[in-house]
Amino acid sequence: MSDSIFKGVEIVGTSSQSFSHAIEVAVACARKTLHNLSWFVVEEMRGGLQQGRLQYQVTLRVFFKLDDIDEPGDAGEGNGT
Amino acid sequence: MSDSIFKGVEIVGTSSQSFSHAIEVAVACARKTLHNLSWFVVEEMRGGLQQGRLQYQVTLRVFFKLDDIDEPGDAGEGNGT
Amino acid sequence: MSDSIFKGVEIVGTSSQSFSHAIEVAVACARKTLHNLSWFVVEEMRGGLQQGRLQYQVTLRVFFKLDDIDEPGDAGEGNGT
Amino acid sequence: MSDSIFKGVEIVGTSSQSFSHAIEVAVACARKTLHNLSWFVVEEMRGGLQQGRLQYQVTLRVFFKLDDIDEPGDAGEGNGT
Amino acid sequence: MSDSIFKGVEIVGTSSQSFSHAIEVAVACARKTLHNLSWFVVEEMRGGLQQGRLQYQVTLRVFFKLDDIDEPGDAGEGNGT
Amino acid sequence: MSDSIFKGVEIVGTSSQSFSHAIEVAVACARKTLHNLSWFVVEEMRGGLQQGRLQYQVTLRVFFKLDDIDEPGDAGEGNGT
Amino acid sequence: MSDSIFKGVEIVGTSSQSFSHAIEVAVACARKTLHNLSWFVVEEMRGGLQQGRLQYQVTLRVFFKLDDIDEPGDAGEGNGT
Amino acid sequence: MSDSIFKGVEIVGTSSQSFSHAIEVAVACARKTLHNLSWFVVEEMRGGLQQGRLQYQVTLRVFFKLDDIDEPGDAGEGNGT
Amino acid sequence: MSDSIFKGVEIVGTSSQSFSHAIEVAVACARKTLHNLSWFVVEEMRGGLQQGRLQYQVTLRVFFKLDDIDEPGDAGEGNGT
Amino acid sequence: MSDSIFKGVEIVGTSSQSFSHAIEVAVACARKTLHNLSWFVVEEMRGGLQQGRLQYQVTLRVFFKLDDIDEPGDAGEGNGT
Amino acid sequence: MSDSIFKGVEIVGTSSQSFSHAIEVAVACARKTLHNLSWFVVEEMRGGLQQGRLQYQVTLRVFFKLDDIDEPGDAGEGNGT
Amino acid sequence: MSDSIFKGVEIVGTSSQSFSHAIEVAVACARKTLHNLSWFVVEEMRGGLQQGRLQYQVTLRVFFKLDDIDEPGDAGEGNGT
Known part of the structure; x- marks a missing residue:
């Protein structure tokens, strides 16, 4: 329970099941x-x-712990889209 | 309508129009x-x-289909910020 | 106040303080x-x-201005997760 | 401003414009x-x-005044779906 | 408590009382x-x-049990607006 | 992806399973x-x-594409409830 | 139904009734x-x-039509709190 | 970016356009x-x-910076409605 | 706990602390x-x-008791913006 | 206005009136x-x-001040459901 | 459908399934x-x-009918936490 | 991370600090x-x-793990309020 940082990303999973x-x-x-x-x-x-089929779609926010980010040279996401 | 995965990103567009x-x-x-x-x-x-001008700002969540992610070597976002 | 684009990312900071x-x-x-x-x-x-300690957790959405994205070869996030 | 009854229906309009x-x-x-x-x-x-085109979709709730419903024989929606 | 189906409709009632x-x-x-x-x-x-009068307006969602819909010839709402 | 119109209806399905x-x-x-x-x-x-049984109830909004509504004589829902 | 402007204010009414x-x-x-x-x-x-009494509190947003604001000398709210 | 105070007001604009x-x-x-x-x-x-016309209504919250409020004699809104 | 009236105003306070x-x-x-x-x-x-500084911004709704408003001549906010 | 603690419980009252x-x-x-x-x-x-009768149901959250909880032997809720 | 009282409690169930x-x-x-x-x-x-396992967590509000509470000696929750 | 059950309670803490x-x-x-x-x-x-003092009030939902509830004689909250 040390002081950690997490990042959340939004993912949509789909399934016909x-x-x-x-x-x-x-x-x-x-x-x-x-x-x-x-x-x-x-x-x-x-x-x-559509087309008589049922497709399930779930939007999740998934959170993951960021690597130790104290080191120089840490390669981040950059400022792209 | 096969089982696909999508990712959402949050983008703010601005315009003076x-x-x-x-x-x-x-x-x-x-x-x-x-x-x-x-x-x-x-x-x-x-x-x-501000300054007598009107700037429009719209926050969108944009979703895109992830490439087939079954192949090894798929280059992801990594765990940076 | 030219027409800029911003991206938002979700970050969870934690602290025992x-x-x-x-x-x-x-x-x-x-x-x-x-x-x-x-x-x-x-x-x-x-x-x-848990375990008698108090850990504070704050979820933020942080927005940053995208670099000028008009140039070819702009390296984006790609379509990974 | 007599006592009226309104019904709301949900409609999604789409446009490529x-x-x-x-x-x-x-x-x-x-x-x-x-x-x-x-x-x-x-x-x-x-x-x-999808397919390089932008399609706008707006969900509206539209409300309309119900006809005078005091008369017998008023033909309603029935209990179908 | 057999497996039933219900439909909801949105109704706005008004009253000067x-x-x-x-x-x-x-x-x-x-x-x-x-x-x-x-x-x-x-x-x-x-x-x-308006006009010095007070008119109360309440939006309700009213739910009703659908008739047994297994029979052929069940007359539904159709696909009109 | 031509300009279509959809209508949404609210349905509650129940199941003991x-x-x-x-x-x-x-x-x-x-x-x-x-x-x-x-x-x-x-x-x-x-x-x-109730009565020791578990009944699952899910409220859905189901959307369907309206038939081409340009023809005269299109039979709509009418203004009943 | 000419183009009007309205302002909303938030009022909390209370009553012991x-x-x-x-x-x-x-x-x-x-x-x-x-x-x-x-x-x-x-x-x-x-x-x-409190103190064995029941006090009802309702928060309303009340909207009123602004006077024709085209005339000079229109006395507004000013920039006070 | 000195420490400023802003006030928000709620305004509804309408337009037939x-x-x-x-x-x-x-x-x-x-x-x-x-x-x-x-x-x-x-x-x-x-x-x-109503009456075959379409009137657009947008509710905005507009925020403005309060004048420097440190001076005595600052004329505020008072405690009226 | 007599029947009082309160008004709410929206204020945004900022601080670099x-x-x-x-x-x-x-x-x-x-x-x-x-x-x-x-x-x-x-x-x-x-x-x-912006500019490497952190400015905290908090939006509050502040409620205050209206003065006894039964007297004639009570000076209200008027119908300005 | 000393530093007090309150607990909230959720109660649903019903009435045929x-x-x-x-x-x-x-x-x-x-x-x-x-x-x-x-x-x-x-x-x-x-x-x-149901059954032609109208039953009103209101969900309230009711808050009450906890007794002074500094004394030993204070009988709490325990850890049951 | 006599006038009953219900209480709601919040329970989080977890499962690895x-x-x-x-x-x-x-x-x-x-x-x-x-x-x-x-x-x-x-x-x-x-x-x-965490640790490569998936644990499902569902937060429910469960409501139950309160026993007839008119009798003296009804043992309530008390004013503990 | 075995299958546990948690209960949530709502607590309002206050402080003049x-x-x-x-x-x-x-x-x-x-x-x-x-x-x-x-x-x-x-x-x-x-x-x-009120009275020139500032009292901070925070509403929390606090969750705690229920004791192993498989044993007979587990003393619950009962069905009181």
Whole structure:
């Protein structure tokens, strides 16, 4: 419980199976490119109904612990979009 | 409608002309550095009134489809700020 | 007050001292990897109470001005997570 | 200002031109099948960004005055969906 | 407590007497054209003050149980506005 | 992505099995009387706990594309409740 | 329905009788110093319970039409608090 | 960026032309009686639909910098409504 | 606890020191021109980050008891902006 | 105005008469088992419409001052549900 | 549908399996110490992601009917925390 | 991170010193009668301004882990208010 910093990113997972699966898909995606995942919050649950199919869509905010950022040369996101 | 993943980013566009123009400015900016843009949501509309000028400011959340992320070596955002 | 573009990122600062310190920690972190910081909004104030200690947690949205994005070769965030 | 009853319906207008046009499209649609329109509220403004095009989407709640409903034989909506 | 389906409609009742009366007016109106009314939620309370008179306006969402919809030939709302 | 109009209706699905099933029940109901269903939003999740049983209740807003409404004789909802 | 301007003010009416009376008290107060009252919105209903008494408190936003403000010499609020 | 004080007022601008015009009308009105206008926030967008006409209504909160209030004799709003 | 009327005004205090100081600044300002201050609510906490400095901004709603308004000649705010 | 602690509990009062009566019922109930009641906030107003009857339901948060809790042997709620 | 009183309590259920299981865990817990459970509302869905595990967390408000509280000797919560 | 159950209670701490102190006062109070405190959320910050004094009031929701509730004889809150 030292003083840490976390960053949140917004991810929308989709699934033709269920909302639960859409969440798992989003979390698995986050795990591939981010480490130190800490928690997430479900923000919205929607669904697509076109062409007779049901597609579940869940918007999550996923939070991860930032690496120790005290070292010089820390490569950040930069100021791009 | 396969199971896709989207990411949302928050962008504030400004314009001295109109809210409509501020939205176009923000979307054009997003298009320069992100591909597969999918949808956006207007979150807030404010305006600056200083020095007798009117500046329109629109906060958007812009969502884009993530590239196929199954391949190894996928270069993510990293854990910087 | 020319037409600028800003991006917002969500950062959670924590501190065992106070909410004020947690905000300073989050802002200092943002300053290390982002330039042209412009404003922030306090979104949530929570606290951890485990093991008899009090840990303050503040969720901020920090906004920074994007660099001039008209040049080709502008290195953006890419489409990773 | 006699005691009237109003009903609200939710309509999403879309336009490739502007949010303003999307609102006009939705209101024109409501006028075709409902009379005594009274007021509307803008609930949400979103946009589609697929295939390089920008589509404006506005969700409105449109309210209309119900006909005098004291007469027997008043044909309502029924209990279908 | 079998698995039922309900539909919600938004109704604004008005009254020159009181908010309570405006609610009763709205509910009485709903009862004339809908059966199986189940519950309502008060969404907003406003008032008109023009011409020295006070008009109470209450927005309700009224929910009613849909008839058994398994039979063919069930006459629904159709796709009109 | 031509300029279309959509209408939203509020439906509450219930199930003794799960929230997922309650959503499927509501969507199946909407499909019986409405065509061109497009998307839905989950608004609220509640549950009944009486008599030792658990009943899941999900409030959805379901949106469907309105038929081409330019033709005369288009039969709308009318001004009933 | 010419292009008018309205201003909103926030007033809290209290009453030992009822919420209805508290609203009437607030509206009557607004009528004493403001003319062209147009509408109000109920924002919050609270109550005081101290010393065995029940005091009803209603927060309203009251809107009134501004006088024609084109004339010079129009006495505004000034820039005081 | 010295320590300043701002006050916010709520203004509803209306226009038969557009929401954009309604905002300009409201800001122009504010400029007539208040100086040091600083920023505004769009709170609500509604419209009147009576008598076949469309009237746009925008609720803004307009903020202005208070004059230096350290001098005695500063004439404030007083305690009227 | 007699039947009183209160009015709310929105004030933004700023400080280069802390949010606490920004609140004190706003309250002190309100005390100079309004009497019978009763309570306040913190609505928003933001901060400016330009030019390497941190400016705290707190939006308060401050409520004060209106003077006995039964006397004729009571000087109100008038209908200016 | 010494430094006190209050606790809030959520109570739903119901009445076949009116929302006002439902509030009185809830407050009377709270008075039976809690002392030092201080204030309440109305959170939601709903109604039941089954079997042709109208039942008013009001959700309140009722706050009461905690007894001086410095003494040992203070009997709290415990850690049960 | 006689005039009843209900109380709401806030419970957070967790599960390593699913949100559905977390809800069942919370309801089962409530059933152990409270009788006359009536309904619940899902307030928030979050998840823990630490140490490579996914923990589902659901915040519910559970409402139960209060026993007839007219009898003397009714043992309430007392005024503890 | 086994499957635990938490309960939330709403506490209002007050202080004549600062919001920070009001939070500490509320947490200290919770610690006296509840064990296994886990986290809290700041819900509202208000202040009293009567009689020339400033009193800070913070509403917290404090969550604590419920004891193992599988044992018979677990003493719950009961069904009192």
